[in-house]
Amino acid sequence: MPTVSMNVNGEAVSGEVEARTLLVQFLREQLRLTGTHVGCDTSQCGACVVHVNGVSAKSCTMLAVQCADAEVTTIEGLADGDDLHPMQEAFRDNHGLQCGFCTPGMIMSALDLARRNSTPSEQEVRDWLEGNICRCTGYHNIVKSIMAGARAMAAVRGG
Amino acid sequence: MPKDGIGASVKRKEDYRFITGQGAYTDDIDRPGQSYAVFVRSPHAHARIASVNTAAATAMPGVVKILTGADYAADGLGGLPCGWQVTGKDGPMVEPAHPPLVADCVRHVGDQVAVVIANSAAEARDAAEAVVVDYQPLPATASIETAMAAGAPQVHDEAPGNLCYDWEIGDKADVDAVFAGAHHVTRIELVNNRLVPNAIEPRAAIAEYDRATREYTLYTTSQNPHVIRLLMGAFVLQLPEHRLRVVAPDVGGGFGSKIFHYAEEAVLTWAAAKVARPIKWTAERSESFVTDAHGRDHVTIAELALDVDGKFLGLKVDTKANMGAYLSTFAPCVPTYLYATLLAGQYTTPKIWCGVQAVFTHTVPVDAYRGAGRPEATFVIERIVETAAREMGLDPAELRRRNFVPSDAFPYQTPVALVYDSGDYEGTLAAALAAADYDGFAARQAEAEARGKLRGIGLSAYIEACGIAPSAVAGSLGARAGLYECGEVRVHPTGSVTFFTGAHSHGQGHETTFAQIIAERLGVDIDAVEVVHGDTAKIPFGMGTYGSRSLAVGGSALSRALDKIETKAKRIAAHLMEASETDIEFSDGQFTVAGTDKSVGFGDVALTAYVPHNYPIEELEPGLDETAFYDPANFTFPAGCHVCEVEVDPETGRVEIVNFAASDDFGNVINPMIVEGQVHGGIVQGVGQALLEGCVYGEDGQLATGSYMDYTMPRADDVPSFAVSTRTTPCPHNPLGVKGCGEAGAIAAPAAVMNAVHHALGSRGVSRIDMPATPVRVWRALNAA
Numbered sequence: 001m002p003t004v005s006m007n008v009n010g011e012a013v014s015g016e017v018e019a020r021t022l023l024v025q026f027l028r029e030q031l032r033l034t035g036t037h038v039g040c041d042t043s044q045c046g047a048c049v050v051h052v053n054g055v056s057a058k059s060c061t062m063l064a065v066q067c068a069d070a071e072v073t074t075i076e077g078l079a080d081g082d083d084l085h086p087m088q089e090a091f092r093d094n095h096g097l098q099c100g101f102c103t104p105g106m107i108m109s110a111l112d113l114a115r116r117n118s119t120p121s122e123q124e125v126r127d128w129l130e131g132n133i134c135r136c137t138g139y140h141n142i143v144k145s146i147m148a149g150a151r152a153m154a155a156v157r158g159g
Numbered sequence: 160m161p162k163d164g165i166g167a168s169v170k171r172k173e174d175y176r177f178i179t180g181q182g183a184y185t186d187d188i189d190r191p192g193q194s195y196a197v198f199v200r201s202p203h204a205h206a207r208i209a210s211v212n213t214a215a216a217t218a219m220p221g222v223v224k225i226l227t228g229a230d231y232a233a234d235g236l237g238g239l240p241c242g243w244q245v246t247g248k249d250g251p252m253v254e255p256a257h258p259p260l261v262a263d264c265v266r267h268v269g270d271q272v273a274v275v276i277a278n279s280a281a282e283a284r285d286a287a288e289a290v291v292v293d294y295q296p297l298p299a300t301a302s303i304e305t306a307m308a309a310g311a312p313q314v315h316d317e318a319p320g321n322l323c324y325d326w327e328i329g330d331k332a333d334v335d336a337v338f339a340g341a342h343h344v345t346r347i348e349l350v351n352n353r354l355v356p357n358a359i360e361p362r363a364a365i366a367e368y369d370r371a372t373r374e375y376t377l378y379t380t381s382q383n384p385h386v387i388r389l390l391m392g393a394f395v396l397q398l399p400e401h402r403l404r405v406v407a408p409d410v411g412g413g414f415g416s417k418i419f420h421y422a423e424e425a426v427l428t429w430a431a432a433k434v435a436r437p438i439k440w441t442a443e444r445s446e447s448f449v450t451d452a453h454g455r456d457h458v459t460i461a462e463l464a465l466d467v468d469g470k471f472l473g474l475k476v477d478t479k480a481n482m483g484a485y486l487s488t489f490a491p492c493v494p495t496y497l498y499a500t501l502l503a504g505q506y507t508t509p510k511i512w513c514g515v516q517a518v519f520t521h522t523v524p525v526d527a528y529r530g531a532g533r534p535e536a537t538f539v540i541e542r543i544v545e546t547a548a549r550e551m552g553l554d555p556a557e558l559r560r561r562n563f564v565p566s567d568a569f570p571y572q573t574p575v576a577l578v579y580d581s582g583d584y585e586g587t588l589a590a591a592l593a594a595a596d597y598d599g600f601a602a603r604q605a606e607a608e609a610r611g612k613l614r615g616i617g618l619s620a621y622i623e624a625c626g627i628a629p630s631a632v633a634g635s636l637g638a639r640a641g642l643y644e645c646g647e648v649r650v651h652p653t654g655s656v657t658f659f660t661g662a663h664s665h666g667q668g669h670e671t672t673f674a675q676i677i678a679e680r681l682g683v684d685i686d687a688v689e690v691v692h693g694d695t696a697k698i699p700f701g702m703g704t705y706g707s708r709s710l711a712v713g714g715s716a717l718s719r720a721l722d723k724i725e726t727k728a729k730r731i732a733a734h735l736m737e738a739s740e741t742d743i744e745f746s747d748g749q750f751t752v753a754g755t756d757k758s759v760g761f762g763d764v765a766l767t768a769y770v771p772h773n774y775p776i777e778e779l780e781p782g783l784d785e786t787a788f789y790d791p792a793n794f795t796f797p798a799g800c801h802v803c804e805v806e807v808d809p810e811t812g813r814v815e816i817v818n819f820a821a822s823d824d825f826g827n828v829i830n831p832m833i834v835e836g837q838v839h840g841g842i843v844q845g846v847g848q849a850l851l852e853g854c855v856y857g858e859d860g861q862l863a864t865g866s867y868m869d870y871t872m873p874r875a876d877d878v879p880s881f882a883v884s885t886r887t888t889p890c891p892h893n894p895l896g897v898k899g900c901g902e903a904g905a906i907a908a909p910a911a912v913m914n915a916v917h918h919a920l921g922s923r924g925v926s927r928i929d930m931p932a933t934p935v936r937v938w939r940a941l942n943a944a
Contacts, residue, residue: 018281020281028187032189033180034180034183034184034186034187035179035180035181035182036180037184037359037360037411038186038361039359039360039361039411039444040444040866040867041443041444041445041866042444042445042866042867042868044866044867044868044872045359045444045867047359074180075178075179075180076179076180076181078179079179084178084179088178088179091174091178092170092171092174092175092178093170095170095171095832095833095835095836097174097177097178098412098666098667098668098836098837098840099358099359099360099409099410099411099412099665099666100173100174100176100177100178100182100409100411100666101182101184101358101359101360101411101412102359102411103177103178104178104180107178122880123876125875126874126875126876127875127876129874129875129876130874130875130876132875133359133867133872133874134359134875135357135358135359135412135414135840135844135872136359136412136666136836136840137836137839137840138839138840138841138842138843138844138873138878138881138904139839139843139873139874139875139878140836140839140880140881141836141839142875143875143880144880
């Protein structure tokens with residue numbers, strides 16, 4: 001079985017994987033980073049979104065071996081100790097989650113948008129979320145969270 | 160009032176673990192030595208099983224064991240039980256056997272035939288592919304229409320004509336007489352489309368057996384672990400309840416689909432003792448589509464009789480409901496006691512008759528899905544009322560006003576069994592119309608017309624019945640379970656509190672809402688309160704969460720337990736302050752003696768209860784830990800009005816929701832932020848039903864919409880933001896005055912959206928369009944009209 005090495009949340013990791021092992025399986029089953037979820041088998045729901053080399057990607061649709069030597073960030077890598085990332089704070093402050101299952105993917109996807117556009121409009125947020133499904137919130141408060149989170153991130157950068 | 164008490168939009172206590180990726184959902188749990196299960200499922204809708212050959216599969220790498228329907232049958236265990244027996248005109252419903260593993264005949268695509276257990280999930284999947292099942296395909300029937308046709312393929316021999324029951328409520332002759340004298344009769348036919356619940360967390364389970372203690376543990380994605388323990392232990396596997404633990408940890412959404420006792424739970428638990436290792440199973444989404452109970456699926460003809468002033472005289476409703484291939488746990492009560500009994504809606508309609516024929520088909524079982532019967536009832540009522548208004552040239556809001564149950568008429572006995580507790584239907588209508596700028600619609604319509612777009616506005620004045628109860632009444636109607644809830648308040652020596660509830664949170668925010676009630680009542684800091692749910696080893700008992708019951712029933716149990724805590728704490732405080740018990744007052748966490756400056760804090764009383772040195776030990780047990788079971792006296796009746804405005808592009812048939820406003824009466828509100836979130840989510844599930852979602856079976860029983868590629872889930876760009884608000888008439892019969900809010904959006908929204916769509920298309924001569932009103936359907940209807 002091939003060995004794959006990558007950097008996950010700032011730590012060098014490596015492990016033996018089958019050629020067919022998906023990135024999400026490597027993260028969840030070998031690294032026990034279970035914050036990244038699987039909600040479908042057709043790359044639609046976005047519960048599995050992580051960042052690969054700084055860009056959001058669906059970890060159910062990448063092989064682990066594709067991520068050799070890559071920088072991978074998961075939901076577990078966002079907070080700095082007890083200090084939440086501004087986007088995490090925004091989801092809590094705006095009730096942007098209910099059951100929490102889609103939330104890691106939503107937050108990781110939102111971060112990518114916020115880095116590209118620090119003041120997204122409601123329509124821009126809604127369009128961006130095309131690849132993330134939530135069944136609980138009706139999106140109303142997720143959209144609010146992301147708009148607030150993007151502004152908070154810009155404020156942190158500005159400060 | 161403490162800042163985190165009743166009525167405050169407290170940020171949720173549970174959120175930290177979810178936003179940091181530290182939730183513990185079933186699939187996140189690994190047990191030592193765990194093996195993995197994959198189910199072999201029928202690709203046919205209906206087939207006889209000639210043989211199952213597992214020889215090649217058993218020899219594959221990593222395979223631990225393969226068990227078939229024949230193995231299950233050989234152990235002489237039970238089938239999956241149905242929890243509600245409906246008695247129809249001709250006697251009790253037909254209740255066919257529902258084996259967890261099928262040995263002889265498969266009856267829907269996805270029916271489970273065998274389970275493969277291996278050292279890894281991949282090895283189990285590979286070996287499952289190698290199990291050879293010799294199927295002899297038989298003719299199938301998937302729709303209500305074909306299942307009821309003469310000569311239709313039979314799903315079960317014991318159900319001739321595929322009829323499960325033929326049930327009615329009301330006196331048909333009585334209602335017919337009213338129609339004979341009516342000024343106007345409105346008649347509609349409609350389909351309530353079949354839906355797939357699609358909680359984003361797929362179902363999963365881990366079962367294990369400890370040979371040393373002879374204890375079974377099942378981790379499962381359930382809304383009601385105690386119910387699963389009872390059904391599986393007592394009826395299916397016949398295991399001793401005291402050695403069976405069911406844990407429902409973090410659960411990623413339910414919407415009803417995780418109420419039911421599923422085959423996989425029983426098969427895994429049964430198999431765990433045979434392999435003496437934990438076994439884990441996680442559904443793939445495509446597997447969820449063919450195994451999770453579906454929702455709705457009604458075909459209905461309704462007629463409304465009105466007098467010359469638009470007063471409703473009578474309503475006749477004839478409904479056929481699809482049960483699927485087997486009776487899921489609560490399926491039979493959904494199109495009867497949760498549907499027909501709601502057909503009075505918010506109106507004083509004096510005479511109502513409803514007949515319901517439930518039929519078997521070769522499809523996935525149908526059961527409760529968010530709203531369960533009440534969205535179907537609301538859709539019938541609000542579509543026919545809106546249609547009647549248009550036919551009679553009356554403003555739909557005005558026609559509703561003329562027929563509302565007046566706010567001074569409560570308690571109000573409807574002709575279909577229920578007694579409404581409280582409400583202000585004029586109030587919620589007025590608030591919703593104001594939020595929607597109903598009066599400004601004509602100008603917006605004209606403006607849209609100038610742009611070549613068709614605008615419509617639609618109302619839905621809904622009522623629902625939540626917190627199904629009381630147990631004795633439900634039992635007399637066929638329920639095979641109690642409908643109370645249980646809660647235990649454990650005050651620790653230091654004054655912090657753990658609340659153990661039989662309700663289950665899978666997104667509803669119980670860890671916050673229940674903590675707010677405790678903070679309010681005991682005057683403790685909300686951070687000193689922990690809410691525990693979802694584990695039969697920790698919680699005395701519980702019926703779980705469904706039917707918007709958690710607060711109305713579970714919160715009432717909490718309230719009763721807090722009453723007991725307060726009573727006992729007052730006796731301790733009286734002893735400490737050498738005062739009479741009757742003189743003790745309690746507020747903001749302080750016990751005081753009326754008319755004096757003596758006081759003692761709640762924490763001191765708690766400590767005294769556990770360190771009883773100065774204590775009335777001969778009259779009072781030590782400790783401060785109380786349990787209450789609460790069985791409601793009646794349903795609660797949340798109600799309100801939702802208004803939807805749409806714009807249709809006649810060139811493409813696309814329907815855009817341009818405005819959506821709601822005014823809901825949920826009784827007293829504990830956490831407005833959480834309540835609004837529940838309404839938002841419900842509305843989008845309702846919008847999904849109206850415009851996007853439709854479960855499609857081919858006539859051969861193959862599921863055509865078996866993934867998110869084919870079944871249209873609402874996305875963020877399909878919906879707008881919403882204007883929601885609440886108005887309160889407290890529930891008069893439960894201690895918190897609460898009614899429940901979890902299902903309202905899904906109940907109200909489909910009719911509001913479809914009334915708006917029909918309004919928009921009415922000017923072009925379109926009189927009927929079924930859900931989901933997809934662009935192709937709308938475009939075809941416009942071009943056929």
